[in-house]
Amino acid sequence: MKAGDELPPLTIPVTRTLIVAGALASRDYQDVHHDAEAAREKGSPDIFMNILTTNGLVGRYLTDHFGPRCTLRKVAIRLGAPNYPGDTMVLSGTVTEVTDDGTAVVRIVGANGIGHHVTGTVTVSLPEGAV
Template sequence: MTATGTRLPEWELPLTPTLIVSTAIATRDFQDVHHDRDLAQGHGSKDIFMNILTTTGLVQKYVGDWARDAVGPDFRITSCGLRLGAPAYPYDTMTFTGTVVENAADAAGSLPGTVTVDVVGVVSLGNHVNAKVTLVGGVQ
């Protein structure tokens, strides 16, 4: 279930203004472009948009939800590298997909139980995030 090439189930997340504003505030990001439409538009944006901390959390949630079943409940995310692309605006949907690109069972030199997953989060404007998440299973 974690073999190289395994595809994670797709996850579609509706992006509401409440999601974008509340997660920005929850991550202590008080930049106006994440919670004030008028000021965001005054800075040249179409609307408020999701912050990078929220995106990181959503990527880790997506992989973590899959890992609980695929790897077991005793896993730990050891790295999460990501690159942002298109902005994630309210009233859009972000669709997450992922693929296992490395498994310690398939590659020598990795820690036992190490799994690496490539994740893409797509909105209507294109890729919002491309990420590489590494996790280790069997952590107690």
């Protein structure tokens, strides 16, 4: 692994169930994550995914790639275009830095039909011998 390496993309169908289940699992009871009528009253066309669900999906993307023994040391993400039901988010990553101590920095982008839903970087410690 070296700087510039690209991770294979991960395609995630954004379903109403995923949005609601993610909000419930993270104890985010804001109505815009489960009540379409309330979301519309607040100016959104539908319910939308919360940042904690997005954060979990980013973590899954990296642990699926690097393996369950990797450790996410720092997650610095920012939300952009909302993830609405019926869309698809494609996560992609590029390694920007690898150190001798087994740490990698990965630039993450999660794009949907509107634009970039999530962007940021994640610092990952890899198991010994993985670099």
